[in-house]
Amino acid sequence: MEDQKLMLDLLYQMLLIRQFEDKAAEMYAKGKIAGFLHLYNGEEAIAVGAVAGLREGDLLVTHYRDHGHAIAKGADVKRLMAELFGKATGVCKGKGGSMHFFDASVGMLGGYAIVAGHLPLAVGLALAGDYLGKRQVVLCVFGDGATNHGYFHEAMNMAALWRLPVVFLCENNLYGMGTALKKASAVQEISRKSQAYDIPGERVDGMDVLAVREAVAKTAERAREGWGPSFVEAVTYRFRGHSMADPVFYRTKVEEEAWRAKDPITLFQQKLEAEGLLTPEEFERLEREVEEAIQEAVRFAEESPEPPLEALYEDIYAQP
Numbered sequence: 001m002e003d004q005k006l007m008l009d010l011l012y013q014m015l016l017i018r019q020f021e022d023k024a025a026e027m028y029a030k031g032k033i034a035g036f037l038h039l040y041n042g043e044e045a046i047a048v049g050a051v052a053g054l055r056e057g058d059l060l061v062t063h064y065r066d067h068g069h070a071i072a073k074g075a076d077v078k079r080l081m082a083e084l085f086g087k088a089t090g091v092c093k094g095k096g097g098s099m100h101f102f103d104a105s106v107g108m109l110g111g112y113a114i115v116a117g118h119l120p121l122a123v124g125l126a127l128a129g130d131y132l133g134k135r136q137v138v139l140c141v142f143g144d145g146a147t148n149h150g151y152f153h154e155a156m157n158m159a160a161l162w163r164l165p166v167v168f169l170c171e172n173n174l175y176g177m178g179t180a181l182k183k184a185s186a187v188q189e190i191s192r193k194s195q196a197y198d199i200p201g202e203r204v205d206g207m208d209v210l211a212v213r214e215a216v217a218k219t220a221e222r223a224r225e226g227w228g229p230s231f232v233e234a235v236t237y238r239f240r241g242h243s244m245a246d247p248v249f250y251r252t253k254v255e256e257e258a259w260r261a262k263d264p265i266t267l268f269q270q271k272l273e274a275e276g277l278l279t280p281e282e283f284e285r286l287e288r289e290v291e292e293a294i295q296e297a298v299r300f301a302e303e304s305p306e307p308p309l310e311a312l313y314e315d316i317y318a319q320p
């Protein structure tokens with residue numbers, strides 16, 4: 001087993017995301033957060049594993065379920081919470097909200113709300129990096145639903161044609177809003193869709209942080225060496241509804257319970273304990289440390305100012 005410190009850091013990151021999401025749900029219920037809120041509970045191993053497979057300077061673009069990716073990429077949870085609260089200290093000055101986290105300083109180039117709309121952006125970023133000779137990989141994260149859109153196919157085709165350094169990472173959580181994958185996609189094993197473009201594809205257990213890390217590290221190095229894009233499908237499950245507005249009538253409790261038994265945090269905790277890298281006391285200490293960081297984030301968000309009225313006219317393309 002590798003370096004204990006690294007393993008504990010992966011666990012810490014997953015706990016940080018889980019508690020950030022639980023706190024966000026609580027703050028949403030209290031009316032502190034407005035707009036849409038899509039939570040990432042259950043899928044933490046993907047963001048944390050994937051980012052661990054990248055190198056510093058690599059870029060990430062993702063969809064609207066973006067909190068986990070921003071946290072894993074290293075954005076400050078205080079500024080992320082402030083963004084949810086619509087405060088001026090947020091990563092987008094309070095104007096982006098949950099679906100549009102963005103922090104260029106850590107290579108997190110956005111959450112995007114239009115399903116599959118960011119895939120061409122990822123390809124463009126990879127083209128720019130390639131053109132500038134940066135040896136930079138773009139990790140592009142999206143859901144299973146996105147793979148039925150035209151943009152997905154256009155982006156895959158162009159990335160393959162021009163051998164661009166993109167890792168396409170599909171979070172297959174078996175549903176797109178309330179529609180099961182079975183009812184939306186002609187192909188169930190999504191990684192096979194990459195074959196149409198001669199892009200190597202593989203399917204991994206999205207509840208296993210190390211499996212995701214290994215797959216992304218391998219494909220990112222392949223891209224960096226000039227061999228072009230790859231496709232990784234990580235199979236997972238979202239423990240909560242699509243968004244906070246979703247009563248989740250479309251799936252059974254039995255199915256939910258079966259997936260909860262594969263909680264990526266518990267599985268990794270058990271693995272580390274079995275290998276003698278973690279004790280239950282250390283786990284509790286980590287949990288407390290994360291709790292403090294999240295409390296601090298909420299305090300920061302609460303105490304931060306609202307954006308001033310004039311900010312309405314800043315950061316826009318055209319002056320009114």
Ligand SMILES: Cc1ncc(C[n+]2csc(CCOP(=O)(O)OP(=O)(O)O)c2C)c(N)n1
Binds near residue numbers: 116146242
């Ligand atoms: C082009 C477009 N069509 C429809 C929507 C509404 N919509 C938002 S999320 C979503 C489901 C996407 O599912 P998936 O890609 O599997 O991601 P998940 O939410 O499961 O992570 C839909 C249809 C949208 N945002 N953009």
Ligand SMILES: [Mg+2]
Binds near residue numbers: 171173175177
């Ligand atoms: Mg989905």
